[in-house]
Amino acid sequence: MPHKKGSETPFDTSVGRGEFDTKIGIGRVIRGWDEGIVTMSLGEKATLVISSDYAYGSRGFPQLIPPNATLVL
Secondary structure: OOOEEEOOEEEEOOOOOOOOOOOOOOOOOOHHHHHHHOOOOOOOOOOOEEOHHHOOHHHOEOOOEOOOOOEEO
């Protein structure tokens, strides 16, 4: 799982928590992950810059991500 930041402040991290296991491309995660991760090769590292319309949009994620936030993962 990537280390996620909003406003340069980490709001989620996998450090000390272990692996994150999910299926990609079927709507279980934000659209930016669904569309960005599938373009990567196994073992590849990348930084995803995800606009709000591919993340949490105008609703944000209460107490963690403000409305209309761009995510850097």
